[in-house]
Amino acid sequence: MTRRFLIAVLSAHFLSAAPAIADPQTAPQERLHVLYDRAAGEVVRRMVRVVAPHPELSLTFRWDPAPGNWPGVDAAGFAEGPGVVTWRIEGLADYDPRGVDHRYEGSLKAGRFEGPGQLTYRDGAERRGQWIAGRLEGEGYSRDAGGNVYEGGFAANRPDGTGTWRGRDGTVYAGGFVAGERHGPGRITEPGGLSYAVTHDMGQLVETARPDVPDALVGGLLPAQGGDSASNVRLALGVDLRTTENAAVQYASEAADGSVYIFPRDEGDQNLWNGRGWLSEFGYTLRRGTDAEWDETRAFLALEMGTRNGGRERLKSLDLVVRQAAPHLQPMLTADPHLGCVGFRPSFSILNYGWGPVESGTAQVRFIDPKGYDPNVPRGQEHGSGWFELPIPRIEQGVDIYVRDVLAAAGVDVNRLETERFTCPSADLLDQCRATAKQSVNFGQLGPYVNGWDGLSTRMQAKMSYGWTDAFGKPQTSEQWFSVDIPLLKIETPAPLAECGDAGAYAPEAPQFQHVELNPDAGGYRVNIPVRGNPNIDRLIAGLALWSRKSAWHNLQVEASFADGSVRSTPPVHLFFLHPRQPAFTSSARPASCYLDPAGGSC
Secondary structure, eight states, X not given: OOHHHHHHHHHTTOOOSSOOXXXXXXXXXXXXXXXXXXXXXXXXXXXXXXXXXXXXXXXXXXXXXXXXOOSOBOTTSBBOEEEXXXXXXXXXXXXXXXXXXXXXXXXXXXXXXXXXXEEEETTSOEEEEXXXXXXXXXXXXXXXXXXXXXXXXXXXXXXXXXXXEEOTTSOEEEEXXXXXXXXEEEEEEOTTSOEEEEEXXXXXXXXEOOOSOOOTTEEESOGGGTOOTGGGEEEEEEEOHHHXXXXXXXXXXXXXXXXXXXXXXXXXXXXXXXXXXXXXXXXXXXXXXXXXXXXXXXXXXXXXXXXXXSOOEEEEEEEEEEEEEEEOOOOOEEEEEOOSSSSOOOEEEEEEOSSSOBOEEEEEEEEEOSSOOOTTSOTTOSOOOOOEEXXXXXXXXEEEEEOHHHHHHTTOOHHHHHHOOEEOSOGGGHHHHHHHHHHHSOOGGGGGGOBOSSEEEEEEEEEEEEEEEOXXXXXXXEEEEEEEEEEEEEEEOSSOOOOOOOOOOOOOOOTTSEEEEOOSSOOOEXXXXXXXXXXXESXXXXXXXXXXXXXXXXXXXXEXXXXXXXXXXXXXXXXXXXXXXXXXXXXXXXXXXXOSOTTOSOO
């Protein structure tokens, strides 16, 4: 392929990064709603009007105002203030997720998107940012169903100003835009890493500084030897957005520095991988499945191949090539309280779901009100007791942590809590019995930070620093926060006060994908991707469901080999695959006697 043709292809590769939105002056939709105010317990019937972004789809909608924004309609019946608008296919039940076509979460005014908000589609497309009169304006983010992403300035829903477009094939353009077209100076980074300056005039390339070098992702025979099939093919590997929307762990892809990075999309999962944030954020992710269920988790990727000129090229083979891999040894921790059996349980467990141990650590701890909450006070800055130091031992898969001595240092009468039982003649007198118990025990510094219902507890808040070693033998340090409730006493009544329930989960299935197990400990191997039918192709779409038995980083590419001896590769793909270990740890912090419900008594 000539240099001029390559530049033209890269320049024209910009795609509108989400479905076109209708003019916000479009006539509004209206639908009778029953609106319920949870706080006041009131129900009203209102005709609600919204201006739909896609009236051509003839969908029905549902308006759910946010808590505190009730009834969420203005005098003319238009949706107003923060809330969620969901557009659905008519005829499907409200609880059926397949019926949702697109959804807006954010603020509205006069039935139009106004203020910060996010518009998402069932095919994975998304727009978010600041909306004015139904249009995306200013800094924003847009992703189309193919996985192409634009971040930067917007005007009237179109890229305008300075921004960055990242194609799913690894191409990156950073520079100016006007009315959705590339305009002015910018820079292109090709798949493979070649980067150079360009200038556009309303979408037309007028100047380029690309050096006269071959495509970094074409190998095998040189074009002069007749090997030009690979040069006529575009190959991209990225997240399959439709499938990942229903997966247990959702993955995202992003192009940068000539490569494609695939990683867990949820910010909590990213914090789990990086060892930052609050341990309480990770409990659901880490406990939501057994080892066998985690073995069913996949990164669903879509491989797309097509010829640039619309002709056909003869494909010889298609292979997934895994060049490197390394297990991710960042500890993944949760803190579990010890509940039940006795009223005073001054201990808790730290469980490690990661594949590497905590080698040593220490925590600075204090105590706060377990029932106190102020949305205006950031977590970690609440009122609390003074700080105490708590050593953290080595944690392979789990360890019990004892805080009796810390409580004693804070002035708590731990001897009395260990030996005395607290009773109440009736559940109707719990308030009085709780107040009496709180006044009768010396809680020292914890006094203002003891609370409860059928018992008293305090919340220990900790800032933990620890060391660990990565897969390459390099020492690392992490700092994380956690909180855990410490039961201080139980108020016993003649009858139990509550019952608790349980829940389950499900895992999606994708039989149309080729499932490939990756080795988390080593690379240097390839896996053939079967191609059925006519090998003379002009377009090919294949699905890969990748997984490994450990959390691991994998450096891989897909290689397409052609009959003329040429080879086309995808950009290098860095897959950060999340698969926690289920710890084989049983707490040994068991009381000598058990006179209460071993499970903790109430919800």
